[in-house]
Amino acid sequence: MISPVTPEGTTGRLRRDAERNRDRILAAARRLFAETGQAVTHNEVARAADVGVGTVYRRFPERADLMLALFEDQLEQVGALAEAALAEPDPWSALRDFFVQVVDLQAADRGLREFMLGPDGRARAGEATERIAPVVGELLRRAQERGQVRPEVTTTDLALIPVMVAAVTERARDVAPGVWRRVLGLALDGLRPTGEPLPGRPLAPAEFDRVISTPRRPA
Amino acid sequence: MISPVTPEGTTGRLRRDAERNRDRILAAARRLFAETGQAVTHNEVARAADVGVGTVYRRFPERADLMLALFEDQLEQVGALAEAALAEPDPWSALRDFFVQVVDLQAADRGLREFMLGPDGRARAGEATERIAPVVGELLRRAQERGQVRPEVTTTDLALIPVMVAAVTERARDVAPGVWRRVLGLALDGLRPTGEPLPGRPLAPAEFDRVISTPRRPA
DNA sequence: GACGAAGCGGACAGCCTGATCCGCTTCGCC
């Protein structure tokens, strides 16, 4: 593992050629990640960016470094959406629209989806989550106060919804890229009050963290 | 790719030692698949069964052959559950309980889950699906007739529910193996009538087939 | 324009995986 380097401010200034390569890498990676997601290798990025493997490794020692660099602004965008939602007068609409907007972003970019819903995002984008989580909590509280959402629903329940929808988006991407709207609608409507409570118990926040942090493959 | 062989009746009789090995392979594979799913390799199965790799390849040229041999009876069981559901007087309970039972089976066995919801299952277990699909269709029809389920829901909408829930089950398996009940409950409640229709359009059956048949990784 | 440092590229070593192949063993039968 090569040790350091990534952003602009951290390690002095990059030489002009290095800067140029960094940009080419990011551009190539953005393209590849959007369609192929996590599975992209350093070698592929290097080839697509027309750059040596070493260069990619030097600049972004781990894939997560690359993803963070790519997705910083999208995360920013999600944060902004969340805060904007607080202004919406009807809590249910606010909550619903927020989820639709977030899932829409995720649907368009496989890399973003995997980053936000996977271990890398958790580990590296703590800042963004700390910004978003309390807002969603507040929206939920308001909606429940008005009886728009079943009272036993928790924020961890909400947080699982994008995970569920992503599974469908993932599979359907080539066939029907729009289904996510429908299944998201289904899941969201499941939040509305019915006579009876949901079965089982919700995840504790710490449990949710572990769920998200579990790498996909290994047993 | 070695060409033939798998079941008992197809290729004459197996020699006694071959039969014994086949059983050891299946036993080992059952154990491995339950916890690790698709990711299990022929080599691992061979090692666990204490048998040469060649033997596994000879008997089960593709992983799907192995899975079909393993999961035949579970599929049978699902078929039976479906048919039993037809007898239940209340259509909504019938539908809900059927899904709970199926997802419960899937939650207990990663291999079964991936087989039923993935390309292999589609390709090889056509018989079972042909048995199950019409029953679910009938349950849905009845439930809608009584206004227990929103009228715009289709069987393909229903079929996506296990896909969504499986994503959560998969991730949560070590942390909270029971969450599936809760998220399944959420999704099922989304089927109940609300004032407004679901957004978007449902998958056509042929589209659903393609969605399910898309292999997981490749771009 | 010259020199030291920063950066580059890509060959390569190490590791893992999937799949094949063929000399040897075991079985079933006469």
Place this chain on the structure above:
DNA sequence: GGCGAAGCGGATCAGGCTGTCCGCTTCGTC
């Protein structure tokens, strides 16, 4: 018990991925 066929095992090959390393190039500065 002997013989042909069926079956076995695992060494082995091809191919892919990660990550490193070092001789060469390019940059920036004086």
